[in-house]
Every structure is written in C-alpha cells, then in structure tokens.
Amino acid sequence: MLRRSLEPRIRGKRIETVRVWSSALREPVNGQILRRRLMGRRVLGADRRAKYLLLHVEGGSTLVVHLGMSGQLTLVGKAEPRQAHEHVGFFLTSGERLRFRDPRRFGLVFALPTARLLTDRHFxxxxxxxxxxxxxxxVLAARAEGRRGPVKNYLMDARVAVGVGNIYASEALFDAGIHPRRSVGRISAASWQRLARSVRHTLGQAIEQGGTTLNDFTDGSGNEGYFQVSLEVYGRSGKDCSRCCAVIRKIVQAGRSTYYCPRCQR
Ligand SMILES: [Zn+2]
Structure with a gap:
C-alpha cells in the first residue's frame, strides 16, 4: 500500500541530502552511508520485499525502510517543520522531503548496493x-553458504526460493544432472548455474504446457496438481530414463517422494 501510493510521487525525483536527527532506531542509522549512497541520485522506482520498502536510486544503490511498529514514511512540502519523532529526512531537489517518523523506534533505515539485496542479512x-x-x-550458491543437507530439500525451502514444488524440484534436478541427495556444500558454481537454468526452464515449460498463470506456481505450497505433462522422472519409478535408459528410482526425502535417474544424476 505504502509502495503503491509513494512510488508515483517520488519516482524521478532527486535526493539533495539526507539528515539524521536521531540515529537510535532498531539498528543505528548511519547518516554517512545514507548520504554517500543517496545524495545527488534520482529515485528510479520503489519495490517491496516482505515488510521492507525499497527505493532504488541511480548508481546501483537502494534505500531500505522498515516501518517497525509505529513508523511512517510520508512526502511533505518544503515549509513543513520537523515533527516530533521525525528521525530521518530525505530532502529532494523538488523542495519536498521524505519524512521518516517513528515514535517507538522499532523501524529501520539503511542503504546498500542494490546487488547485495538478496544476500544481505535482512533479506x-x-x-x-x-x-x-x-x-x-x-544466489542459490550464496544462500547455501554454511548450510548442509540434500539439494532437493534446499531447493524446496521457501526461504531459498518461492514455489519450487516437489515435482519441479525432481524435474529440475534431473534436467541439471544433479543427484537429489547431493549436499549443498558440494555443488560447484557451474552446477548451481545449471540448476538455476533448469529450475527456470522446468517452471517455464510447466506454465507453457499447462497454460496456467505464473501465480499458480508461486503460492509456495508445492502444489502437485498442475504439471501433468512431459515429466521426465516424476512418478516414473521402474521405467526407463528417456536419456540413458537406466531405471528411474524413487526415494523419500523430508517426507516427499523424489524421483531421479541414478546414471544421469550424480
Ligand atoms: Zn538417465
């Protein structure tokens, strides 16, 4: 809601400077970094990730704002004086100011390189x-750092990727030639790339063939109803692999059936 109402009013505007009146929020606000990343930059657009509002600016930086319990982010006019609990002000060259107010101080305000968004500890x-x-x-490799366990379970973890259901995980691993039990700590950069491509390919094909919308695949529930066509391994235990003619096997991982080819997937 905030993003939708704010974006059209702030897109294209330039940030002149940033003032931090009080840095004592949930995490200390670093005015120096905010100014270095935002000053003189135009706002390219707004985004939302979970409860974080993201304002992308020129030069590959992003301003991140979390409203906490009582935070407000509003665009106010030039003449508007600083309010009580207004901790950070983003002054625009248009004369307006993006005001961050937060009486209870559970909010967050920081800036980082846009490229680091997915691996930053907040996200x-x-x-x-x-x-x-x-x-x-x-991204798959970065998020697997320090983790262990089979790649199939990793791929289905909603904290890693959204909506890679049980069928898609089996099919994508077959497509990438990766054994479902392989530990995420033992996958090369090249294999992660292949796997990412295979996940996209598998989901893309499912959408094409099923003629359904993207939303059906991103509900995160791992629904097994949609994808009935062109399955290479899923549900085919005991049958021949279409690539190498070895016999497809079935195992159970985290309570879910996994199908794979013992020869194609290492
Ligand atoms: Zn095979």
Missing part, C-alpha cells in the same frame, strides 16, 4: 521468485 532468509530477475546460480 537472505526471504525466498526469491524463480522466474523473477534476481534468481540465479550465484
């Missing part, structure tokens, strides 16, 4: 849309 536990622009082998 890395939030799943990525597999068909969105930020999904990649690098």
């Amino acid at each position: 890395r536990h939030l799943g990525v849309e597999p068909l969105g622009p930020s999904f990649s082998g690098q």
Whole structure:
C-alpha cells in the first residue's frame, strides 16, 4: 500500500541530502552511508520485499525502510517543520522531503548496493521468485553458504526460493544432472548455474504446457496438481530414463517422494 501510493510521487525525483536527527532506531542509522549512497541520485522506482520498502536510486544503490511498529514514511512540502519523532529526512531537489517518523523506534533505515539485496542479512532468509530477475546460480550458491543437507530439500525451502514444488524440484534436478541427495556444500558454481537454468526452464515449460498463470506456481505450497505433462522422472519409478535408459528410482526425502535417474544424476 505504502509502495503503491509513494512510488508515483517520488519516482524521478532527486535526493539533495539526507539528515539524521536521531540515529537510535532498531539498528543505528548511519547518516554517512545514507548520504554517500543517496545524495545527488534520482529515485528510479520503489519495490517491496516482505515488510521492507525499497527505493532504488541511480548508481546501483537502494534505500531500505522498515516501518517497525509505529513508523511512517510520508512526502511533505518544503515549509513543513520537523515533527516530533521525525528521525530521518530525505530532502529532494523538488523542495519536498521524505519524512521518516517513528515514535517507538522499532523501524529501520539503511542503504546498500542494490546487488547485495538478496544476500544481505535482512533479506537472505526471504525466498526469491524463480522466474523473477534476481534468481540465479550465484544466489542459490550464496544462500547455501554454511548450510548442509540434500539439494532437493534446499531447493524446496521457501526461504531459498518461492514455489519450487516437489515435482519441479525432481524435474529440475534431473534436467541439471544433479543427484537429489547431493549436499549443498558440494555443488560447484557451474552446477548451481545449471540448476538455476533448469529450475527456470522446468517452471517455464510447466506454465507453457499447462497454460496456467505464473501465480499458480508461486503460492509456495508445492502444489502437485498442475504439471501433468512431459515429466521426465516424476512418478516414473521402474521405467526407463528417456536419456540413458537406466531405471528411474524413487526415494523419500523430508517426507516427499523424489524421483531421479541414478546414471544421469550424480
Ligand atoms: Zn538417465
């Protein structure tokens, strides 16, 4: 709601300077970094991730605002005096000011390189849309850092990617030639890239063939009803692999059936 109402009013405007009147929010506000990343830059657009509002600016930086329990972000006119609990002011060359107010101080205000958004500690536990622009082998690899466990379970973890259901996970791993039990700590950069491509390919094909909308695949519930066509491994245990003629196997991982080819997937 905030994003939708704010974006048309702020897009294209330039940030002249940033003032931090009080830095004591949930995490200390760093005025120096805010100014370095935002000053003189035009706002390219607004985005939302979970409860974070993201304002992307020129030069590859993003301003992140979390409203906490009582925060407000409003665009006010030049003559508007500083209010009680107004902790940060983003002054625009238009004469307006983006005002951050937060009586209870549970909010967050910081800026970072846009490219770091997915791996930043505030965001890395939030799943990525597999068909969105930020999904990649690098993201899969970065989020697997320090983790263990089979790649199939990892792929279905909603904190990693949103909407890679059980069927898609099996099919994508077959397409990428990766064994479903392979530990995420033992996957090369090249394999992560292949896997990211395979996930996109599998979901894309499912959409094409099923003629359904993207939304059906991103509800995060791992629904198994949609994708009935052209399955290479799923539901085919005991049958021949279409690539190598080995016999497809079925195992159970985290309570879900996984199908794979023991010869194609290592
Ligand atoms: Zn095979």
